[in-house]
Amino acid sequence: MNKIVPSGLKMLLFGVCLFFGSVNCFAQNPTQKSDFWNKVRFGGGIGFNFSNGGFNGSIAPSAIYQFNDYIAAGIGANVNFFKFNNQKFWAYGPSAVVLGNPIPQIQLSAEFEQLRINSSIQTIGGTLERDFWSPALFIGAGYRTNFATVGIRYNLLYDNVDSIYLNAWTPFVRVYF
Template sequence: MKKNALHNLTKRLTFVFFIALSLQMIAQENPNTENKSDFWSDVQFGGGIGLALGSGYSNISISPTAIFNVNQYVSVGAGLQYSFLKQSDFYSSHMYGGSVIALFNPIEEIQLSTELEQLRVNVDLEGSNSNSADFWNTGLFVGAGYRMDNITIGIRYNVLFNNDKNVYADALMPFVRVFF
């Protein structure tokens, strides 16, 4: 009976030893090789910063954007936007919101884009509270541009443009897009 008990104990100790050894091997595995996600290596950041100052006029804007490169042809992303405009003795305006964007590069030099933008617009006309306005402005842009590495220069068209209630002067707008 002692021989059988010793044999069972040896089996159990051998089993525990190999389990411990396996756990040790898993713990020693380099986490930077196989388990690391490549998500962040496919993300690019960019956007725009604007500053225009003149005689009684100020225009300050910031619009950070991030895109995820799905593959060499398609990228999707999102952005935020804030703008402040002021014309002394006439009006001041705050615009803020966000956008989603999809980019398609059929060939390396050409970039096609669609962008849905939603902005909250607050306009205060100086000396007249009745003419102040608060509204949402939605833009759906389709565009095309020439791409050189991380920079794209092109033109986009707002298919939802409305002359009566719009923050842009025209439906057709040039753009410069930079991502790092």
């Protein structure tokens, strides 16, 4: 009786190994290559904003994954410079974006960015410096042709005290190849 149990256990283990080994062999098809990198697009955007005595410019490289003809999502990095009268801000940080194309010519977007702000203000008494985090949540729309989109976006979290943007509306140019 003792010899039957170990032999039966050996057969069971052999059968389990054979089953998982054959499933693994069928799951891997060497002729079928991953389609992931064919759906990744690189690019990003540039932005600018002008007002009386002020300028805001940004560059934002990013990569998106094109799920289908209508939806893409990705991540990026942002670098912004803002100057208004005697104030200067540098901002940098990560972002995440979702792009939707209900028709090929129209692109809708939602983008969240978290920027680290390094600010300085020149005063009569010297320079005041301040460092802080500033989140932004943009919704936008633009006209898309081939690889470029030109549009406008609105910052839902706009704060006129702690935002690097001069106002909630920001024009943009976004390019992905």
